[in-house]
Amino acid sequence: MMRSMFSAISGLRAHQTWMDVIGNNIANVNTTGFKVGRVRFTDILSQLVRGASGPTETRGGINPLQIGLGAVVGAVDTIHTQGALQLTGKPSDLAIQGDGFFVVSDGSQTLYTRDGAFDIGSDLRLVNPSNGFYVLGWQADANGNVDTAGPVGPITIPIGQQLDAVPTTQITVQGNLNANQDPAAATPHFVTKVSITDSLGKRHEFYILF
Template sequence: MMRSLYSAVLGMRGFQTKMDVIGNNIANVNTVGFKASRVMFHDLMSQTLSGATAPGNTTGGSNPQQVGLGVGLASIDTPMTPGAPMMTGVPTDLAIDGNGFFVVQLPDGATQAYTRAGNFHIDSNRNLVTSEGLFVLDTGGAPIQVPDNTKSVSIDKNGNVNCLLDDGTTQTAAQIGLANFANPEGLQKIGNNLYVETTNSGTADVQAPNQGVFGSITSGALEMSNVDLTNEFTEMIIAQRAFQANARTITSDDQMLQEVVNLKR
């Protein structure tokens, strides 16, 4: 059978995966804090028909003759480029201006997850939580709770949760923690705008906002998705044409094989 037939099949599979990623990116164009993914390919091993030869006294050298055996999926990357901020005016809506992730506690009570989506609110127990009800953690890894006698809550660029009390005094209830990683692209998505650390992301370094490499907090704003629709639709066209080209290769191979079969007639 023709090598090009199998190479084309691998090409179609690869571009099917690329279309899956593009479709997911476009679907999340308005998802707060979402980070778009991209697909990278690499060529597979090549069959060597003849090796290279060195130059001699009477002849020059020759290059190796190789036939490639298709394409493979090299990686699905998630660049952590920032999304544009959207002003909401809600004091508990938070955006990170710079590096870092909010730290939240998963329902098992022991595992921490990380997010760039800051659409938080205060629940009936006065805890600062995500839209799914997960506790937002402070710099020490504890849930953030505001006093019962709070008139209003404001959060400054350093992540301080400042509460105006009934008696007119102000109390800082907690300081929001931010996590940073040696390789943020190594984080693993688990849904609901959440990431967990992996062996390639490195462990979380949790610090206060607006110091060192950590970004500052903008209250009353949300970080939007970093999906670039212009780029996504361009990549969609490229993936579609590449898929069609690989399908055309299979059609041409089929016609050539049919000619071979018909040689006996």
């Protein structure tokens, strides 16, 4: 009697864990980057009451007599399937199509996440606003090149940063002139506006007549 009660209670406890996991899945239905959990059950070792016996000349063999002692949670798996991508309208929000994780760090430990709801901090670094972790990656150089062989570090988004002015050194103008117009006519038949920048960063505009 007591053994049957213990077996039933073990099933209730295992299914309580199952309900906990289902409740957690429902609670995180709108959580960014959340992956659903799944419970797998297994039976507890059975008690051997009678052993098996082999067949004889007059009768066949007898199977062992075992009594199950209940159920237990074998594992809680995380299903890493691709969720539906959603457009948020925020330029700093990112998503991963396929396998992979974002790498974030708090300075002492490196963590991995599928949550791409990022923001740009006051120091112009890409950050997870919910916990303050910096997003790690390879920073592009001034020419836009990325060295993937180097170490990763916090990504800086230089919003509003002003670059030094580069003076214009060469202008190339191309156009298709009207072959039927008299070259000696006083009225120009091709006019274009060109903007150039001097070494001090001052912009100048010129009109070129053909």
